[in-house]
Amino acid sequence: MKIAFYGSSLLSSYWNGAATYYRGLLKALSRRGYEIVFYEPNAFDRQKHRDIEIPEWCDVVVYEATPDALMEAASRAAEADIVVKASGVGFEDEALLRAVLEHSGSNALTVFWDVDAPATLAELRDAPDHPLHAALKRIGLVLTYGGGDPVVWHYRALGAAECVPIYNALDPETHHPVALEDRFACDLAFLGNRLPDRETRVESFFLEPAEALSGQRFLLGGAGWGDKLLPANVSWLGHVGTRDHNAFNVTPKAVLNISRDSMASNGFSPATRVFEAAGAGACLITDAWAGIEMFLAPGEEILVARDGADVAEIMRTLTPRRAKAIGAAALRRVLAEHTYALRAELVDAIFKAHFERLRVEAAE
Structure with a gap:
């Protein structure tokens, strides 16, 4: 089956945290026989900061961030069996959603893939005239980056036919x-772009512990922090490309995950950072959110901090030996239960069940 996927970017992680999520899932779906074309706008200088070139498992069409180019890309939806519009594409999302639905074939499965469901649902609650309200009645399936039952219940209440995290x-x-790698050597590292709905949490969970632990070294990676006042023991690296993520994760004694406000409040929304760090064998400290135990065991495979004081206390007592043991345990767990091959198996089953229902209905 052919998939037309409209997202922010597959080729660049620059101001685009969803890149590794898209890559992992689409690569795994390709190995299950899907033919995939990913459509992404040339926006936010992402094409100047590519992490990868067009891969062998997926074609990529980069279109200019203009209305005409958007409509041309959307018209290609007619060629696909499955048409996916992701949230947060970044250029005229509402127009793209309308155009993609208009051009999708009558027998195609249309999918809204929400990579920030808690934030999207908050926006929908505050905007009863948002175009997505009407579109949900036409869309065949909602898939989300996470969110658990709270997100599923909200989407179904809004009229979604089916919603699966x-x-x-x-x-x-x-x-x-x-x-x-020596350049990433430190006690605690955090990697994340400077975003309005996360900055206060970064101050609490990362910068305040750094001030309290003046004898330890901290590394901050990510775009947008250049004019932020930082403690003397915090070094800012700027954007860290995906090719360096493994070394960034495994070199420090520990790495930190800090959720965005909406995901922390909703819970059940592990960031890509959680699995990337675990995959590198890193000792990961995460801010507390509901559902952590679904993915990694607190105290054994991941360390959990309720606030910056907890982070500071963890770092005061964390030995290199314990950090290595936690990282090794996390690696074993994610390889056994949390690979994109397993996620793609679920997506494949959902897609095939939809088309089987259509076949049965057509035969009746």
Whole structure:
């Protein structure tokens, strides 16, 4: 079957945290026989910061961020059996959604793939005239980056025919243990772009512990932090490309995951960082959110902090030996239960069940 996938970017992770999620899932779906074309706008300088070139398992069409180019890309939806519009594409999302639905074939499965469901649902609650309200009645399936039952219930209440969370996971061919690199040597590292709905949490969970632990070294990676006042023991690296993520994760004694406000409040939304770090064998500290135990065992495979004081206390007592043991345990768990091959198996079953229902209905 052919998939037309409209998303932010497959080729660049620059201001685009969903890139590794798209890559892992689509690569695994390709291995299950799907022919995939990914459509992404030339926006936010992402094409100047590519992490990968067009892969052998997926074709990519980069279109200019203009209305005419958008409509041309959307018209290609007519060629696909499955048409996916992701959230947060970044250029005229509402127009793209309308155009993609208009051009999809009558027998095609239309999918809204929400990579920030808690934030999208909050927006829908605040905007009763949002175009997605009407579109949900036409869309065949909603898939989400996570969110658990709370997200499923909300989407169904809004009229979605079906909603299934497809959680982040690990591609062991991409994220795996590597040799340590001196440039990433530190006690605690955090990698994340500067975003309005996460900055306060970064201050609490990362910068305040750094101030409290002046004798330890901290590394901050990600775009947008250049004019942020940082403690003297925090070094800012700027954007860290995906090719460096394994070394960034495994070299420090520990790495930190900090959720965005909406995902922390909703829970059941592990970031790609969780599985990438575990896949590299890193000792991961995460802020507390509901559902962590579904993915990694607190205290054994991951360390959980309720606030910055917890982070500081963890770092005061964390020994290199314990950090290595936690990282090794996390790696074993994600390889056994949280790979993109397993996530793609679920997506494949959902797609095939939809088309089987259509076949049965047509035969009646």
